[in-house]
Amino acid sequence: MSRDAAVDAAVDTGAAVGDIDRSSSGDVDRSPPDGPLVSVRDLSVSFGDLEAVDEVDLAVEPGTLVGLVGPNGAGKTTVLRAITGAIEADGGTVRLDGDPMAGLSAREVARRVASVPQDTGLSFDFPVRHVVEMGRTPYLGRFDGRDAEDTAAVEEAMAAAGVERFADRSITEVSGGERQRVLLARALAQETPTLLLDEPTASLDVNHAVATMELVRDVVDGGRAAVAAIHDLDMAARFCDRIVVLADGRVRADGPPAEVLDASAVAGAFDAEAFVGRNPATGTPAVTAFPRSAVDPLRLHVVGTGPDAARVVARLVAAGHEVSLGVVPEGDAAAVAAADADVPAVTVPPFAGVDAESQAAARELAESADAAVVVGEFGEGHPSGEDHPSEDDRLRIASAAERVVRVPNDVDGDDLLAAVAAEATGATGATGPT
């Protein structure tokens, strides 16, 4: 079902709450509901004259982890806070399990969504265990004490978030990252169908950041849903089913990471240049951002191999140039970068040398370019093993272009762009030794 269809289904049909039984004992039967667990329609929130969130639509199905990404001030936290009712919307509707939030009591909302806020605001001298126990509050009657079920939920949540070790310490005496995990434990203890997380890994070391995302992933794979505001785009791509890109309070893109996290979407939302490659370990999109360089786009043919040529390809693509590459051996770092960025490349089998046909193909690409960018220095001392195009081959290919820009292997990104831009205007394009 498309996002719009899902939102429509929830909003227009008043989609079923599902079969989540909320008895006063706090039992939660999590058979999957029919519609989205969260559906936000036309949500607008203003602070004075500032429109922080502008007509945002968002539907979150059971079993789905949605990453909310966008630059500082995009409205991510505001959307999350509107979903919990912590701030009042100026317009639009929020439904939780199909029911308009406006008709739900605070307790009912707290049984449907739990949040892990960015700003912890915990300054009381409570033991960690006590903070986690607060997650059970929505299930307690006025005079009820905690029962075995509450205790089990708290113990389970503390174990899952890895906070048992310091359960008896005061919340004021744990580190920022530990405190973040305590808040995650509190949210897990709340046993809601939906989790909202605002920068859940911001203060965590790499090990705990991955462990936290894996934990959220497990919770979601068990049939719940989560929305997480995340700055780390690679982490978002790795763990989320869907990415929603917010900028200036509006949804700019919504879809699977591989579709949404392309260079132009990232560039548009973050006002930066971006190269989107592939994380070799996870196969998910890996985003590298650069500051905007404001260069006029050119057609460029890169001649070079290895990580240095890969870097040159990435930087030129991110700057908006239309790039081609070759000849390179298949599997070479530059060939991989080119494939990730849909850059046409002439490749030859490793160790095969450059045959006449590939050389002609590369010359054709160079001929159609404004300039050939040759990575690495010609001349004595330049390594040219049998698996690389020889210096003669490289020269022959580059000379098909009207202009040649030579850049050293270790060229700085800004120098590279300056050299390329200078060449395009007819000035000398050589950087470094010639």
Ligand SMILES: Nc1ncnc2c1ncn2[C@@H]1O[C@H](COP(=O)(O)OP(=O)(O)OP(=O)(O)O)[C@@H](O)[C@H]1O
């Ligand atoms: N209580 C408030 N009063 C006034 N303005 C606010 C308030 N809360 C947020 N804003 C403003 O609303 C806009 C959206 O803020 P929000 O915190 O939702 O952004 P964000 O995407 O979460 O940003 P970040 O990535 O920096 O956490 C910002 O311009 C922010 O300054």
